[in-house]
Amino acid sequence: MAARPSSKTSESSDKVSVICRALRRAIIEQALEPGAKLPEDALGERFGVSRTIARHALGQLAAEGLVELRRNRIAVVATPSWQEARDAFDIRIELERLVVRQLAGKLTKAQIAELNAHVDAEDRARGGTDAVSIRLATEFHILLAHMTNSPILVRYVSEVAYRCCLTLSLYSRPHSSECAINEHRAIIAALARGDEVKVMELMHHHLDSVANRALVAPTPRRGRDLLDILAPYADEVTSDRVVKLTKIARRG
Amino acid sequence: MAARPSSKTSESSDKVSVICRALRRAIIEQALEPGAKLPEDALGERFGVSRTIARHALGQLAAEGLVELRRNRIAVVATPSWQEARDAFDIRIELERLVVRQLAGKLTKAQIAELNAHVDAEDRARGGTDAVSIRLATEFHILLAHMTNSPILVRYVSEVAYRCCLTLSLYSRPHSSECAINEHRAIIAALARGDEVKVMELMHHHLDSVANRALVAPTPRRGRDLLDILAPYADEVTSDRVVKLTKIARRG
DNA sequence: CGACGTCAAACTGCATGCAATTGGAGCGCC
DNA sequence: GGCGCTCCAATTGCATGCAGTTTGACGTCG
Numbered sequence A, B: 001m002a003a004r005p006s007s008k009t010s011e012s013s014d015k016v017s018v019i020c021r022a023l024r025r026a027i028i029e030q031a032l033e034p035g036a037k038l039p040e041d042a043l044g045e046r047f048g049v050s051r052t053i054a055r056h057a058l059g060q061l062a063a064e065g066l067v068e069l070r071r072n073r074i075a076v077v078a079t080p081s082w083q084e085a086r087d088a089f090d091i092r093i094e095l096e097r098l099v100v101r102q103l104a105g106k107l108t109k110a111q112i113a114e115l116n117a118h119v120d121a122e123d124r125a126r127g128g129t130d131a132v133s134i135r136l137a138t139e140f141h142i143l144l145a146h147m148t149n150s151p152i153l154v155r156y157v158s159e160v161a162y163r164c165c166l167t168l169s170l171y172s173r174p175h176s177s178e179c180a181i182n183e184h185r186a187i188i189a190a191l192a193r194g195d196e197v198k199v200m201e202l203m204h205h206h207l208d209s210v211a212n213r214a215l216v217a218p219t220p221r222r223g224r225d226l227l228d229i230l231a232p233y234a235d236e237v238t239s240d241r242v243v244k245l246t247k248i249a250r251r252g
Numbered sequence C: 001c002g003a004c005g006t007c008a009a010a011c012t013g014c015a016t017g018c019a020a021t022t023g024g025a026g027c028g029c030c
Numbered sequence D: 001g002g003c004g005c006t007c008c009a010a011t012t013g014c015a016t017g018c019a020g021t022t023t024g025a026c027g028t029c030g
Helices: A015-028 A040-047 A051-064 A082-103 A109-127 A130-146 A151-171 A180-193 A196-214 A226-236 A239-251 B015-028 B040-047 B051-064 B082-103 B109-127 B130-147 B151-171 B180-193 B196-214 B226-236 B239-251
Strands: A075-077 B075-077
Touching (some): A015 A130, A015 A151, A040 A051, A051 A151, A051 B051, A082 A130, A082 A151, A082 A196, A082 B082, A109 A130, A130 A151, A130 A180, A151 A196, A151 B151, A180 A196, B015 B051, B015 B130, B015 B151, B040 B051, B051 B151, B082 B130, B082 B196, B109 B130, B130 B151
């Protein structure tokens, strides 16, 4: 497989892109929890740029679904609903099946070594924090996507994987993703063997089980807006009462 | 199926969003051909906003892959390579199979009526321009995605469908997508019957045949950068000569 | 005639400034 | 104490201004 020219879409060294990367990482490592406020001034000051740039960066992250942006309101780290989390995983399964289908039997020795090295790193990180483990596991999948040389696929897999990361921080039990490392190894092995059918099945099962381990129940553990929880009950009362409920919810 | 609350990610009535929508439509209707220049000043003046806003809009469209943005250079409508076009269609097939899988047997009568009405509109538009036909065909798929009530799926299907639209304007023969209307009807019928397997197969075949009809050959008809065409030959000459070639290419 | 160097216009990258909106603290009323 | 009102600090929405970069036109020279 001839190497395609490097992506035109690759993120340049703009200040905007730098801030995007930093925030993305902070979000997926849960340094910024879902719901955390992201005022433009504060970001600008923190990164040594003007509000204009911070604003632009927030716009990009909103396009990726990592940040929620509402007119005249402070941007916040996205808080996906449980259903959205499930949807994201469903999409991710299909995309990553596509990835391994394209990759099966087409990896160079160097690429396989790179993948193995990454999983080794995951192994070594088992003692560390949960956040780092999750990030490394996610990066394994993104590394796979990169090997397809398809910029579009890379972009979508990355985005949806980051979103899944985000939901893991909302809904998962701690230490829920550690045993997935063996599954990563199995996937590499099947890719190397070129067993297209098997590797698609492995990937499907892998992601599905991560999702099922993580998205334990439609009732989130923490961080969910009271407003969302109460939403289904809103139909039962008059709209005036609902407004009051929301005030209370926001306060709590 | 209970209706989920409307998406938080829906585009607000920002000036930025307005410009995005306008440009998106102009691009997929080929009013703006791939490679067309999009200077911030001109956009700002045309839409009655400042450069800041135009710039922000371009950033969003770049994130969607409709626009190419390079540092210190005028933004241009994206010119996907043939391979990228093929990749986009592959991704689209998987995503839309997911859509119809979720939808099979779960559509209300009203929704089926809406879909049929849309296809009727496609039928009526057969006499009109190619661009309108393509736009309507694309919107049919996006309408389907909307019915899943999954904002993420809507976003990805929309994006990738727009990208495919874009590539059609680059690589397809004229009048290549007309006979697809019957396939749309067949898909609606299978959805209504709730035949999950069949409808996934239909969608797969539908998109695959559109792609095959459209992406006729790795040699594009027009609009492709001379630079890309000459790239494979560049290895034959010294790198100094290549630089000169590129100068010539850019000029022509 | 074509290659090369120079320069001004065009354009982008980014910061700053101002008007408009929000939200929440404080205060009076029931 | 709870509810509603007013008002101000915090924050966003957007335009403008300035500095740096690119483009391509022009003049010069081989």
